[in-house]
Amino acid sequence: MKKVLVAYATRMGSTGEIAEAIGEQIRSRGFEVDVQPCHDAHDAWTYDAVIVGSAVYVGHWDKDAVDYLKHQAPDLAERPTWLFQSGPCGEGSEHEQTDVPRAIRKLDFEIGLEPPMTFGGRLDHSKAVGPVSRWMSHGSFAGDFRDWPTIRAWADQIADKLLLNPTSTTVTSPAATLSQPASARKAHA
Numbered sequence: 001m002k003k004v005l006v007a008y009a010t011r012m013g014s015t016g017e018i019a020e021a022i023g024e025q026i027r028s029r030g031f032e033v034d035v036q037p038c039h040d041a042h043d044a045w046t047y048d049a050v051i052v053g054s055a056v057y058v059g060h061w062d063k064d065a066v067d068y069l070k071h072q073a074p075d076l077a078e079r080p081t082w083l084f085q086s087g088p089c090g091e092g093s094e095h096e097q098t099d100v101p102r103a104i105r106k107l108d109f110e111i112g113l114e115p116p117m118t119f120g121g122r123l124d125h126s127k128a129v130g131p132v133s134r135w136m137s138h139g140s141f142a143g144d145f146r147d148w149p150t151i152r153a154w155a156d157q158i159a160d161k162l163l164l165n166p167t168s169t170t171v172t173s174p175a176a177t178l179s180q181p182a183s184a185r186k187a188h189a
């Protein structure tokens with residue numbers, strides 16, 4: 001059975017729930033799926049395909065997700081890999097795109113991936129971490145803007161691609177340029 005990793009970074013929990021929904025959908029298509037936080041995720045080489053996602057905060061991905069992409073880049077380049085980000089909140093934001101942070105655009109290019117899929121986010125006062133989040137979750141951005149049918153449909157498309165062509169990445173990958181000594185990689189396994 002093909003093994004898929006969904007690795008995520010979250011502060012207030014909502015991106016973790018998106019990752020779980022993606023994992024559940026892909027599992028329902030016959031794959032073995034692990035859903036793990038990036039800071040504790042296994043190495044990419046132990047999977048046939050990998051999905052990495054992060055919440056966006058002040059225009060940046062969480063450091064754990066960026067670090068995972070950096071450390072695992074050579075192995076991600078050698079297997080089908082997809083990215084997602086969650087962030088946009090406020091009326092009508094379910095299908096809004098948010099800018100892809102520069103660091104992620106750079107890694108995207110180096111690894112040879114499609115740009116991240118953007119999903120709406122959630123601002124919930126009871127889950128807010130820190131004063132800024134608490135303040136924001138009282139305003140017009142408060143609410144849950146995650147579109148579950150869209151999230152599951154995206155996961156389904158990934159399962160379709162893996163079933164059709166399990167070894168191909170979607171974009172030509174410059175894997176050869178990503179030579180990084182094994183000692184420089186974080187041991188996640």
Ligand SMILES: Cc1cc2nc3c(=O)[nH]c(=O)nc-3n(C[C@H](O)[C@H](O)[C@H](O)COP(=O)(O)O)c2cc1C
Binds near residue numbers: 011056086087122
């Ligand atoms: C302080 C703060 C800054 C944020 N900055 C952005 C941002 O730059 N772009 C964006 O799309 N969403 C932004 N958001 C919205 C979050 O990404 C959204 O609430 C997301 O669902 C949080 O994910 P989490 O629950 O996994 O931490 C911000 C939220 C907070 C509280």
